Amino acid sequence: MSDNVLANLEDYRAIYQRACERKGGPNAVESLLSEPLSNDxxxxxxxxxxxxxxxxxxxxxxxxxxxxxxxxxxxxxxxxxxxxxxxxxxxxxxxxxxxxxxxxxxxxxxxxxxxxxxxxxxxxxxxxxxxxxxxxxxxxxxxxxxxxxxKKHGARLGGNTGPYALRALGKDTFLLTRDLTSYFTRRGIISGGVNSKRSLNAIQASFNQLQEQSGRSMQALSMLIAFSVGDNLAS
The missing domain is CATH 1.10.340.30 (Hypothetical protein; domain 2)
Incomplete structure (x- = not known):
């Protein structure tokens, strides 16, 4: 993955701060986050x-x-x-x-x-x-x-179907929602189709970097990015 691409990624702290500003503060944000099951x-x-x-x-x-x-x-x-x-x-x-x-x-x-x-x-x-x-x-x-x-070995499990099932089952995964797709596109991390191999690799690398910075699960990071963008301001 090109370092130039990941250079467009915000630091975790910037994402978290904006999520807090939009959702009513750290306590409110933390109350909205959910965590995956343990591997065990x-x-x-x-x-x-x-x-x-x-x-x-x-x-x-x-x-x-x-x-x-x-x-x-x-x-x-x-x-x-x-x-x-x-x-x-x-x-x-x-x-x-x-x-x-x-x-x-x-x-x-x-x-x-x-x-x-x-x-x-x-x-x-x-x-x-x-x-x-x-x-x-x-x-x-x-x-x-x-x-x-x-997608390859299952039936109709491509696109968001497989990932949403994994999230529901408790597996740690991010989700390619409209807000997340828009975020990575605007940051110049992906271009074109979000499900292309190039885009998916760039998004995975971005989440890996954010996880190294924060120690948080992919699930929590996915939610934090969504909280930091889009039409979901706290009332």
């Missing part, structure tokens, strides 16, 4: 929870999140609480029937991703013991590498 806690999650969250985010993509949340207990029931071994045994005919059930969101292509992502999780757990352990061991200073893995 992530490693002890059931692989069914990873399949459930991946599936939830796939269905929420391009749809009203509230509707998906309200229907989620029925998803859990119809897909065996996302137990990997049971989902793997679901034949096409059963998936088609589930996709026609009005208790859930009737979208066959998205329903298919449930089994497809169960296949990915199963392949990983055979090599690493569990998918949860695999995710827990992935370093936050290369979180874009985990995003890329999910």
């Amino acid at each position: 806690a992530i490693a002890h999650l059931g692989d069914d929870r990873f399949l459930a969250e991946f599936s939830k985010k796939v269905f929420q993509s391009g749809f009203v999140w509230r509707v998906v949340r309200n229907k989620w207990p029925e998803f859990e029931r119809l897909f065996f609480e996302f137990t990997i071994d049971k989902v793997l045994l679901m034949p096409d005919e059963m998936l088609e029937k589930r996709a026609q059930d009005p208790a859930i969101i009737r979208n066959y292509k998205k329903v298919q991703t449930i089994r497809d992502n169960a296949i990915m999780i199963d392949a990983v757990r055979r090599e690493h013991g569990s998918f949860a352990q695999f995710v827990a061991n992935w370093p936050a200073n290369d979180i874009i590498g985990l995003w890329a893995y999910l």
